[in-house]
Amino acid sequence: MSEFSLYLLQQLINGLTIGSTYALIAIGYTMVYGIIGMINFAHGEIYMIGSYVTFIVIAGLLGMGMVSLPIILIIALVVAMFIASTYGWTIERVAYRPLRGSNRLIPLISAIGMSIFLQNFVVLSQGSRDVALPPQITGGWNFGDPSVFEVSLSYMQVLIFIITFISMTLLTLFISRSRMGRACRACSEDLGMTNLLGIDTNKIIALTFIVGAALAAIAGLLLGLYYGVVNPFVGFIAGLKAFTAAVLGGIGSIPGAVLGGLILGVTEAMTSAFFPSEYKDVVSFGLLVLILLFRPSGLLGKPEVEKV
Amino acid sequence: MNQFRKTLLGLSTAVCIMGLTAxxxxxxxxxxxxxxxxxxxxxxxxxxxxxxxxxxxDINKAGGVNGMMLEGVIYDDACDPKQAVAVANKIVNDGITQVVGHLCSSSTEPAADIYEEEGVLMITAASTSPSITEKGYKMVFRTIGLDSLQGSMAAQYILNTAKPARVAVIHDKQQYGEGLATAVRDQLAENGVKAVMFEGVTPGDKDFSALIAKLKKENVDFVYYGGYHPELGLILRQSAEKGFDAQFMGPEGVVNSDLAKIAGDAAEGVLATAPKSFDQNPVNEARVAAIKAKGEDPTGPFVFTAYAAVEVMTDAMEATKSTDSEALADYIRSHDFDTAIGKVKYDEKGDLTESTFLVYRLHKDGSKTPAE
Known part of the structure; x- marks a missing residue:
């Protein structure tokens, strides 16, 4: 392969890696929007908390002398998902449920308040400086002629693809096959009617927040391990990007969130590849504006698309 | 209580007597x-x-200056520009004509105006803002280099010592980082070395894989990064993961033990321009020991620049046999001094002609050693 195609392949891998994690966070936005038609602006902070919990658990387990990396990661994942879900449920309980039925702007503001609260809460309890974790999963595959251009695919990137794929599959199965999933779909179609038919919609909405938060915690774990650094402000930027991905793909649609995340990630990588990297955000957000102008409902945001 | 009063009385009498003898x-x-x-x-x-x-x-032990003993009088400006002006006026009213200070550039600037007008000699040991010496003052000097000197110092090192084949200059789009990066790029260009890349990254960004792939494709073997440690730390870490091994170099803003925490082993061998650690200089061994003996810390970046400020003043007094600050200022501007921070020589503006920065090699344990 020529240098150009190898380089393109490398940037595609980079873009898909970051895009997968955007997708994981974007699902939280899109699920909540699909059901109650509101944007959960505190969702980025859940991702950040997921990262912090991962770091604390991994550092704690390593400190206790545990050596088996897979077990450490599974424990970290379970703890992070549990704690993040608790936060997700609490946010719904504190910032959304009391305001249900009021003007749509009010829960939006309370969610922004929640986001600022969580960010500052972490600043106060964990400090505002970067917390770093030494690389846990190192190495990878290199291919391509080293004298032309060597493409590297790290184990961490592969892990991100695999975990993202598994999470998406499980979520799709959950939504399409389980009783709870069916209730979720019913809620997204008509909340009032679902309630009349005897389904506890409050429980379903709480479930949506919990599932979204758990996925954000997975993203927190993956990106935390990938970058090795977390600070209390990562949630804001990641949340903004994931929200963009959700809108790009069509907010309310789960496949749309995945597609939007991947497109955003690849666009960013390709822009950095062929233009000065400071134009990365200009191009990604320019793309968002264009898509909204010509397809206001996003790429897959058609009414007949299954919404959650 | 009585005992306490007696002691107090005794003390104050002693102070009075000392004052009288002085x-x-x-x-x-x-x-x-x-x-x-x-x-x-x-x-x-x-x-x-x-x-x-x-x-x-030390000077008093060696017999003072022109037969006079020195006495340091502390004035507190709390690093507040308003208080600095009040302090400057007080110093003038107290009839003192030599000042070491101020410390914060924002305090030094308004105070320098007053000293210039009143003919008071001022040497700052810590203020690095270029604007302080840009007004054509006669009485204002420093014993510390300017921030902006770091860029030219880095460029000199790249040109003369590192001599890389392909240089990239990366910055964080902020005043400090981009300013330094531009200075490095321009000075390299003046000497016929064209940077193959000049790009900004977004502060707070976490993913630099696209940038690193690009550096790899351009076969870059030396990267100058203008910015702070959080971004450089991640760039180093991700470069190591992606098998991109160029030599990295940064300014003082990356010299921080957090760099090694973020980058891990990848922080080993990174170059950086940083203020010289004068306490490591063998010339200052006795001085360091004397300061340590008093239970004080000699490692602070301004300890020896302040020491040198006093040396410059007293050397000038001895050479001119006077304490007239105008004569001293003329002498200082036109002569060399041998001080605790090495040879000191001034340009027209009152800045050091030689930088007090040095190129260091950083290590993964957070320490640094002078680069070869």
């Missing part, structure tokens, strides 16, 4: 020491105080 002898020369003794940056003021007091002690 006045009677009339051979004490006061040097004002202006800087923050209180407030959020008081620890920097302490560094300056440690240096000045150590210098005064």
């Amino acid at each position: 006045a009677a002898q009339a051979d004490t020369l006061k040097i004002a020491l202006a800087g923050p003794a209180t407030g959020p940056v008081a620890q920097y003021g302490d560094m300056q105080k440690i240096g000045v007091m150590a210098a005064i002690e």
